[in-house]
Amino acid sequence: MTLRFLSGGLTGGRIVMLALLVAAAILVPVLNLALPESHPLHVPTYAVTLMGKYLTYALLALALDLVWGYCGILSLGHAAFFALGGYAMGMYLMRQIGTRGVYGDPVLPDFMVFLNWQELPWYWYGFDAFPFAMLIALAAPGLLAFIFGWFAFRSRVTGVYLSIITQAMTYALLLAFFRNDMGFGGNNGLTDFKDILGFDIQSDATRAGLFAASALALAGGLVIAVAITASKLGKVLIAVRDAESRTRFLGYRVEHYKLFVWTVSAMMAGLAGALYVPQVGIINPGEFAPANSIEAVIWVAVGGRGTLVGPIIGAVLVNFAKSWFTAALPEFWLFALGGLFVFVTLFLPKGIVGLAKSAVQRLRRMREPQTPGRETKTPREMAAARPSEQAAE
Amino acid sequence: MAKAENLLYLDGVSVSFDGFKALNNLSFLIGRNEMRAIIGPNGAGKTTMMDVITGKTRPDEGTLRFDGKIDLTAHDEAEIAGFGIGRKFQKPTVFENQSVRDNLKLALKAPRGPFATLFHRDDAAQRARIDELLATIRLRDRETDLAGDLSHGQKQWLEIGMLLAQDPELLLIDEPAAGMTDAETAATADLLREIARTHSVVVVEHDMTFVRALGVKVTVLHEGSVLAEGSLDHVSSDQKVIDVYLGR
Numbered sequence: 001m002t003l004r005f006l007s008g009g010l011t012g013g014r015i016v017m018l019a020l021l022v023a024a025a026i027l028v029p030v031l032n033l034a035l036p037e038s039h040p041l042h043v044p045t046y047a048v049t050l051m052g053k054y055l056t057y058a059l060l061a062l063a064l065d066l067v068w069g070y071c072g073i074l075s076l077g078h079a080a081f082f083a084l085g086g087y088a089m090g091m092y093l094m095r096q097i098g099t100r101g102v103y104g105d106p107v108l109p110d111f112m113v114f115l116n117w118q119e120l121p122w123y124w125y126g127f128d129a130f131p132f133a134m135l136i137a138l139a140a141p142g143l144l145a146f147i148f149g150w151f152a153f154r155s156r157v158t159g160v161y162l163s164i165i166t167q168a169m170t171y172a173l174l175l176a177f178f179r180n181d182m183g184f185g186g187n188n189g190l191t192d193f194k195d196i197l198g199f200d201i202q203s204d205a206t207r208a209g210l211f212a213a214s215a216l217a218l219a220g221g222l223v224i225a226v227a228i229t230a231s232k233l234g235k236v237l238i239a240v241r242d243a244e245s246r247t248r249f250l251g252y253r254v255e256h257y258k259l260f261v262w263t264v265s266a267m268m269a270g271l272a273g274a275l276y277v278p279q280v281g282i283i284n285p286g287e288f289a290p291a292n293s294i295e296a297v298i299w300v301a302v303g304g305r306g307t308l309v310g311p312i313i314g315a316v317l318v319n320f321a322k323s324w325f326t327a328a329l330p331e332f333w334l335f336a337l338g339g340l341f342v343f344v345t346l347f348l349p350k351g352i353v354g355l356a357k358s359a360v361q362r363l364r365r366m367r368e369p370q371t372p373g374r375e376t377k378t379p380r381e382m383a384a385a386r387p388s389e390q391a392a393e
Numbered sequence: 394m395a396k397a398e399n400l401l402y403l404d405g406v407s408v409s410f411d412g413f414k415a416l417n418n419l420s421f422l423i424g425r426n427e428m429r430a431i432i433g434p435n436g437a438g439k440t441t442m443m444d445v446i447t448g449k450t451r452p453d454e455g456t457l458r459f460d461g462k463i464d465l466t467a468h469d470e471a472e473i474a475g476f477g478i479g480r481k482f483q484k485p486t487v488f489e490n491q492s493v494r495d496n497l498k499l500a501l502k503a504p505r506g507p508f509a510t511l512f513h514r515d516d517a518a519q520r521a522r523i524d525e526l527l528a529t530i531r532l533r534d535r536e537t538d539l540a541g542d543l544s545h546g547q548k549q550w551l552e553i554g555m556l557l558a559q560d561p562e563l564l565l566i567d568e569p570a571a572g573m574t575d576a577e578t579a580a581t582a583d584l585l586r587e588i589a590r591t592h593s594v595v596v597v598e599h600d601m602t603f604v605r606a607l608g609v610k611v612t613v614l615h616e617g618s619v620l621a622e623g624s625l626d627h628v629s630s631d632q633k634v635i636d637v638y639l640g641r
Contacts, residue, residue, distance in 0.1 A: 228511070231510065231511050231512075231513065232498070232499075232510040232511070232513040233507055233510040233511040233513070235491060235495055235498070235499055235510075236499060236507075236510055238488065238490060238491060239488045239491070239499055242488050242489060242490055242491075243486050243487075243488055243489075245449070245470075246482070246486045246487075246488070247499075248469075248470040248471055248474070249447060249470055249474055249479070249480045250474060250499060250500050250505075250555070250559065251471050251474030251475045251505045251559065252471060252505050253471045253505065253506075254471070256506065256507050257507050260507040260511075
């Protein structure tokens with residue numbers, strides 16, 4: 001069934017991206033683990049972890065593209081879903097520490113002992129089980145998105161107003177998670193992780209495994225996004241983006257479509273956050289910061305909104321630049337990021353992928369200068385032939 | 394099921410925006426398979442009337458019934474479209490970034506829920522219906538082009554085609570001939586007369602030549618209520634109509 005779904009949407013660039021991700025999921029761990037450090041093709045572990053982190057950002061960008069690129073919902077709060085998924089994973093990892101914490105309590109994480117808590121709060125129950133934690137990493141962002149979207153889309157909040165309330169949502173969560181009483185480690189968040197699924201979280205093999213999991217999750221996310229956007233539902237989403245009220249008058253419940261894609265996107269962002277946390281080793285309220293969500297919007301814009309592959313490229317490139325800048329010229333990074341956003345908005349409205357596409361088209365046109373067979377005039381020629389047309393309005 | 398004789402029934406409908414009465418005690422009937430032209434000066438309430446019928450605007454008072462029993466004031470746009478009321482906007486509104494064929498596919502009568510469309514699969518009957526519509530609106534050779542690349546007149550036609558694809562019982566058409574050449578206007582009048590054989594059609598229009606070509610009963614709106622009703626010759630000889638509209 002998936003194959004039928006994909007048949008319409010798997011264009012050249014997407015197939016290449018899927019192949020690259022699957023190849024990376026296999027090759028990078030091999031090059032890291034099987035080759036000696038002296039070998040020229042050896043990939044050092046810090047690079048594996050760094051790339052794994054980029055791939056989780058790319059999954060967040062993909063999720064954002066699904067709502068922004070295809071349904072016109074500009075979310076300035078997508079990092080909230082990412083962080084919620086991250087917290088679910090963080091809670092699992094905290095419960096794996098056991099007696100190895102500073103205070104050696106077999107059940108309570110260190111910060112709870114420090115706060116003199118006597119027992120585990122009910123909402124921490126079950127997080128010692130990995131499948132449960134993963135379920136919540138998807139369900140918590142999904143549920144928040146569903147409730148938020150249910151009210152926002154039903155009330156027909158759109159455009160910049162919706163963007164502002166998404167921003168308010170992530171800011172409210174930031175403030176809430178800062179509170180020690182919330183039971184999520186307050187300011188410090190969750191950290192000092194030891195193992196995941198019984199494997200040492202610091203070991204090379206675990207790092208390589210997490211990288212492979214991130215690459216495969218991103219590939220899976222891309223498959224789902226292609227299936228959604230290539231279906232008739234995807235066409236309705238684009239219709240909503242371009243002419244919302246026309247879509248309503250055709251009989252579509254626009255709010256149901258928005259709610260569907262919004263919830264799917266939030267769950268995808270939650271999965272990205274869950275994969276991010278074990279690789280960076282910490283989750284704290286800073287992940288809810290509005291700036292993070294805005295940065296994700298920039299990744300999508302740079303790569304190319306509404307292209308699926310573009311946001312993946314954008315997220316990786318921008319974060320690569322960020323890593324380089326923050327090491328070499330730390331004080332200039334924010335200027336570079338802002339400049340990049342202005343440049344892309346002014347000169348590359350369709351991002352890197354859009355630029356590549358138009359370059360390919362230009363090449364093709366140069367190669368075959370005359371396409372025979374089509375007699376139809378272009379609309380511009382037709383308009384020119386009938387100057388009275390506009391005057392009648 | 395007994396079908397009501399009158400498809401659309403408006404009685405004493407009033408709408409005001411910030412004290413301005415856009416519709417003032419508006420009442421009229423549209424029969425089954427009737428085509429009606431609605432004319433009137435700017436601000437007469439033509440577009441507001443369409444907004445009220447299609448659920449975009451709620452009337453302050455009055456009765457709006459469709460097919461005898463459905464109270465249109467209690468439903469939203471999507472539900473009203475589902476009952477069988479299709480609408481064409483004054484400015485042609487098509488999905489510019491999608492192909493002509495996809496525009497028709499989106500409009501085609503089919504389940505409208507997200508899961509129905511997610512798992513939707515084209516079948517031969519639907520493809521054939523789209524081919525038929527493409528022939529009717531004379532866009533067969535443009536089917537793979539983006540709707541945004543069509544000329545103004547072609548967009549108007551595509552929108553009429555989308556309306557037909559919905560297979561509504563009542564079509565509300567706002568200024569279909571705006572921005573069309575004389576030849577296109579004549580062809581559009583033919584197309585609408587053809588449609589009116591099996592559907593009820595309400596056409597709002599400024600172009601008197603076009604209204605004459607339609608050859609149907611005319612309702613003249615003025616300041617939100619009906620000023621005159623009858624054949625075009627009858628209303629154009631009405632002194633009130635001449636005073637407020639035609640004479641100017």
